[in-house]
Amino acid sequence: MTDSAPPVASAPPPPTPSAKPPARRLRKAFRNVLVALLVVAAAFVAVDRVADKDVTVSRVEQPKSAEDEAGAQYVGLIRTTSRVFGRYKGHYLYIGDDPGLSYGHFEHVELNTGVRLRIETVKWEADGVRVAFNSGHELFVPVRYREGR
Secondary structure (H helix, E strand, O other): OOOOOOOOOOOOOOOOOOOOOHHHHHHHHHHHHHHHHHHHHHHHHHHHHHOEEEEEEEEEEOOHHHOOOOOOOEEEEEEEEEOOOOOEEEEEEEEEOOOOOOOOEEEEEOOOOOOOOOEEEEEEEOOEEEEEEOOOOEEEEEHHHOOOO
16 A cells, blocks of 8 residues: 655745735825815816906997097997806906907906996097996097007
8 A cells, every 4th residue: 555645735825915904095095086176176276267258248330420530340348257167257348440349459347336237328439439338337448548549
């Protein structure tokens, strides 16, 4: 009879690197999520401060009878808000020759009256343009302040 040799003992498995405790992994995951949320929030705020949304509230064309007095052909009121959160940033009064209200003279108008601002009347005069708003305010822009003059 042959006795079989005793089984050779296998080598113990190599030691595994110690796993991080669960609390440490949870803190790291929470920190990563918090950093990601702060980066996204900062991006939203940055875009909101830079990107404006312009809406033309009203546009008035110069009547043929008033031509060559003030030189401007169009007067418009443009409401400006932030693109992301819609914060009110004011109005711009446009006076110029472009029917698209993009190139000409702009005056920043910020009236905190609680009334949705719009143009009531426009008077073209020899020395400038006089604009009356529905809030009761009036603004006069002399010809010399227009660009190109």
